[in-house]
Structure formats: C-alpha cells, structure tokens
C-alpha cells in the first residue's frame with residue numbers, strides 16, 4: 001500500500017486481528033518513514049462508504065502526494081545542489097519565504113526520520 005503523505009511504498013510493522021470488529025488492523029511505515037494504519041475489511045464495508053466521499057478522500061491523498069513530491073524536489077535542489085531560494089521561487093511560482101518554509105519543514109522531517117527509524121526498534 002502506498003503512503004498517503006508521500007506516495008512511497010510501505011511495509012507492515014505490526015498486525016492486530018480484531019475479530020469482533022470483523023477487521024485486521026495493520027501498522028505501516030513507508031520508505032520515507034511516515035507511519036500510518038490500514039485496515040483489512042470485507043468488501044461490503046468499503047462499498048457502503050459513499051463513492052463521493054471515497055473519491056474526495058482519495059483526491060486529497062493524491063494532492064498531498066503531489067505537494068510532497070514538489071517539496072522534496074525543492075529541498076533536494078536547495079540542500080543537495082545549492083540552488084538559490086529566489087530561483088526556486090520563480091521556478092515553482094512561490095514566494096521566496098514559501099520556499100524557505102518548505103526547505104525548513106522538509107529538513108526537519110528528514111532529520112526526524114533518523115530518530116523515527118531508531119524508535120521503530122523499540123516497538124513491540
């Protein structure tokens with residue numbers, strides 16, 4: 001299953017059978033260390049959810065994944081290739097302050113990932 005934040009592949013870290021709820025709960029982690037939960041349920045439960053609501057939620061995920069990909073490209077151009085904030089702003093049609101905010105946020109996330117990966121070992 002792809003991550004709803006960045007679109008990367010994920011793997012299951014923990015599975016809990018919940019027979020009284022007719023479902024299986026799975027804790028997951030993606031290649032960019034985002035953690036999330038998925039559920040395995042009977043088809044009829046998913047089909048009971050409004051198609052409009054489902055489509056809207058999926059579109060929200062897609063939008064978030066597109067933004068993450070853009071932010072990652074900006075971060076890489078700045079941090080790995082030293083491209084200026086001003087030129088990145090022009091390239092992505094963003095204010096320079098917006099580019100700075102994206103780079104700071106992505107740097108913070110990426111430094112937190114190392115801690116997150118370490119923390120994973122302590123989980124049951």
Ligand SMILES: [Zn+2]
Nearest residue numbers: 003006030034
């Ligand atoms: Zn992710």
